[in-house]
Amino acid sequence: xxxxxxxxxxxxxxxxxxxxxxxxxxxxxxxxxxxxxxxxxxxxxxxxxxxxxxxxxxxxxxxxxxxxxxxxxxxxxxxxxxxxxxxxxxxxxxxxxxxxxxxxxxxxxxxxxxxxxxxxxxxxxxxxxxxxxxxxxxxxxxxxxxxxxxxxxxxxxxxxxxxxxxxxxxxxxxxxxxxxxxxxxxxxxxxxxxxxxxxxxxxxxxxxxxx
Amino acid sequence: xxxxxxxxxxxxxxxxxxxxxxxxxxxxxxxxxxxxxxxxxxxxxxxxxxxxxxxxxxxxxxxxxxxxxxxxxxxxxxxxxxxxxxxxxxxxxxxxxxxxxxxxxxxxxxxxxxxxxxxxxxxxxxxxxxxxxxxxxxxxxxxxxxxxxxxxxxxxxxxxxxxxxxxxxxxxxxxxxxxxxxxxx
Ligand SMILES: [Zn+2]
Numbered sequence: 001x002x003x004x005x006x007x008x009x010x011x012x013x014x015x016x017x018x019x020x021x022x023x024x025x026x027x028x029x030x031x032x033x034x035x036x037x038x039x040x041x042x043x044x045x046x047x048x049x050x051x052x053x054x055x056x057x058x059x060x061x062x063x064x065x066x067x068x069x070x071x072x073x074x075x076x077x078x079x080x081x082x083x084x085x086x087x088x089x090x091x092x093x094x095x096x097x098x099x100x101x102x103x104x105x106x107x108x109x110x111x112x113x114x115x116x117x118x119x120x121x122x123x124x125x126x127x128x129x130x131x132x133x134x135x136x137x138x139x140x141x142x143x144x145x146x147x148x149x150x151x152x153x154x155x156x157x158x159x160x161x162x163x164x165x166x167x168x169x170x171x172x173x174x175x176x177x178x179x180x181x182x183x184x185x186x187x188x189x190x191x192x193x194x195x196x197x198x199x200x201x202x203x204x205x206x207x208x209x210x211x
Numbered sequence: 212x213x214x215x216x217x218x219x220x221x222x223x224x225x226x227x228x229x230x231x232x233x234x235x236x237x238x239x240x241x242x243x244x245x246x247x248x249x250x251x252x253x254x255x256x257x258x259x260x261x262x263x264x265x266x267x268x269x270x271x272x273x274x275x276x277x278x279x280x281x282x283x284x285x286x287x288x289x290x291x292x293x294x295x296x297x298x299x300x301x302x303x304x305x306x307x308x309x310x311x312x313x314x315x316x317x318x319x320x321x322x323x324x325x326x327x328x329x330x331x332x333x334x335x336x337x338x339x340x341x342x343x344x345x346x347x348x349x350x351x352x353x354x355x356x357x358x359x360x361x362x363x364x365x366x367x368x369x370x371x372x373x374x375x376x377x378x379x380x381x382x383x384x385x386x387x388x389x390x391x392x393x394x395x396x
Contacts, residue, residue: 009363009367010367011363011364011366011367012363012367014356014363014366015356015359015362015363015366016363017297018356018357018358018359018361019300019301019309019359020359020360020361020362020363021363023305023310026309026310027310029310030310030311030312031310031312033312034313037389040312040315043312044286046357047287047290047293047294048286048287048290048331048334048335048338049338049353050293050294050297050357051286051287051289051290051291051293052289052290052335052338052339052342053252053293053342053353053354053357053358054245054248054249054289054292054293054296055289055339056339056342056343057248057251057255058251058255059247059250059251060250060260060263061247061250062246062247062250062264062267063264066246066264066268067239067242067246070268070271071235071238071239073268073272074235074238074272074275078276085313086313091312092312092313093310093313
C-alpha cells in the first residue's frame with residue numbers, strides 16, 4: 001500500500017473519540033484508523049485529552065454497595081462479543097457492517113455496483129465498485145460525504161485518492177471522480193443525508209449517460 | 212504529586228497488575244480512583260445518578276475483562292478508560308454498537324519501551340496542567356467536545372483543542388504503530 005495522504009481532520013477525530021459522529025461516518029473513521037498509523041496515533045492523542053479531562057472531572061461519590069457488588073461480579077461468566085476480523089481488503093469495521101458476510105452487490109449500470117451496509121434516516125454507508133476508467137457516481141449533493149478507498153484509486157479535481165485515503169466532500173464540492181487504470185476501485189462511502197431510493201437511482205445513473 | 216513525573220504513573224502500574232496478574236487489590240485501587248470521577252464525568256452529560264452508576268459499574272467491569280487489550284505504549288490508563296466509558300455511553304444512549312478500529316496485535320518480540328511509556332506519562336501530566344490553566348469558557352468548550360456534546364462541525368468552528376501538548380505522544384506512538392500495522396497486513 002502506498003502512503004496514505006488524505007486523513008481524518010482533527011475535529012472529526014475528536015467527535016469520533018467522543019462518540020458524537022453520526023454512525024455512517026464513524027464506520028469510515030474506524031475503517032481509516034484500521035489502515036492508518038498516523039490517524040491511530042491522532043486518535044490516541046484525543047483519547048489522552050479525554051482521559052485527562054476524566055482525571056480532572058468533579059468527583060461524585062458512588063453508593064456504598066457499588067464496589068462490593070462489582071468485586072463480586074468479577075468471576076461471572078462472560079459471553080464473548082463477536083469479533084469481526086479483517087477479510088481481504090475489508091477491515092474489521094466494514095466486516096462488522098457487513099455482518100460478517102460478503103458484500104451483496106447490486107448493479108447500477110456501466111459496470112458500477114453498490115452494496116448498502118446500512119441506511120437510516122440519519123444517513124447511509126455503502127460500498128461502491130467502480131471499474132477502471134469509469135466515473136464515480138456523483139451522489140454528494142446533500143450534506144457531507146466521506147469516501148474511503150479500499151482498493152484501486154480514483155482521481156478528481158482535488159487530487160488522487162488511493163487505498164486508505166479519505167475524501168471529504170460537502171455540498172460545495174463539485175467534482176468528477178474517475179477510477180484510475182488498474183484494479184477496479186472499491187470505496188466505502190458514507191453520507192449523513194437520507195438515501196431515497198426512488199430518486200437516488202435515476203440521479204445516480206444520470207452522469208453515465210453523459211459520458 | 213511531583214514524584215509522579217519521575218516514574219510510571221500509579222494508574223498504569225495498577226492496570227498492568229490487573230492485566231498480567233488479575234490483581235484484585237490493584238483493581239480495587241483503580242475503582243477507588245476512577246469510580247467517583249467516572250460518575251462525575253458521566254453526569255456532566257446530563258445522566259441521572261442511578262444510570263451513571265450503572266455505567267460506572269459497566270465500565271469498570273469492562274476494564275477488568277478487557278485488561279488484556281491495554282497497552283501502555285498506546286494509551287494512558289485514563290485515556291483507555293475514557294474511551295471505554297464513551298463507547299459504553301453511546302451503546303446505551305443510541306442503542307447501536309460503535310464502530311471500533313481493528314485491534315493491532317502486540318508484537319510478541321518487542322520489549323516494553325519504558326522510556327516511551329514514561330514520556331507519555333510526562334506529557335499527560337503536562338496536559339493536565341494545561342487543562343488546569345484554561346479559562347472557564349475554554350475548559351467548558353473542551354469538556355463539551357470530549358463529552359460528545361458538540362458535533363464535529365461545532366468542534367471545527369472552535370479553536371484550541373489542546374493537542375499541541377500531546378504532539379510528541381503522536382510522534383513517538385507513530386513509530387511503534389507503523390510497525391504493528393505492518394504486522395497486520
Ligand atoms: Zn490517516
